[in-house]
Amino acid sequence: MLDRQSQRSLRTGWTAFLVLLFLSPALAVDKSGVKPTSISLPSGPGSIEGLGSDFEPHLNTGTSSYNVPISLPAGTAGHSPSLSLNYEGGFGNSSMGIAWSFSNSTIRRQCEKGIPRYEPNGADDDFDGLTDETDEQDRFLDPSGEELVLMDNGIYYPENQEQFIRWRHITTDGNDYWEGH
Structure with a gap:
């Protein structure tokens, strides 16, 4: 058995050991090479973001x-x-x-409604004088995946308008044009 003085010094020693054990991570020096302050990223063209x-x-x-x-x-x-x-x-x-x-940003041919023809639209496959069948015309998709529909003026427009984008164009001779969907 230990006397009182030895027990007290043993208890004090263990207490000091536990305090140092729990405080040591806070006092440790971080020698990691991946700290944000250690790495300097390049700047200018081609730099990493x-x-x-x-x-x-x-x-x-x-x-x-x-x-x-x-x-x-x-x-x-x-x-x-x-x-x-x-x-x-x-x-x-x-x-x-x-x-x-x-x-x-690409316009691509739709494949889920048949194999693309890769020919000008309006080719009469069945020689009935009409290009009325869906397999006689390729279908096109805009960059967002919306199907483009051929209008009477020969321009393709999205089947359902989503963004309604317009822009103003003023020519050098003063003509003012609004363009877009």
Whole structure:
């Protein structure tokens, strides 16, 4: 058995040990090479950008989406297209990989209502003098997937208007035009 003095010093020693044990992480020096203050990202053209605010978790499906913008130099009159590499957790395989897609503004031929013909629309396949059957005309989709319908003026418009975009064009000779859908 230990005497009172030995018990007290043993208890004090254990208390000091436990206090130091719990405080030691706060006093430790972080020697990690991945601290945000240790890494300096390059700046200028071609620099890496962080996740930013584009990362969006979809809590109801357990997936997420993320866009990686691709910076392009300004073109004619300062205009440049906006391109991005997009991640959608529930998206299937594509030319960019699983769950990735490229935001290119394209008009594409619809395949779910038949094999595309890749010929001018209006070709009379059954030689009845009419191009009235759906398999005699290709169907086109806009970048958002909306079917484009050929109007009487020969221009394709979305079947259902969604954005109603208009822009004003004033020519150098003073003519004022409103264009768009």
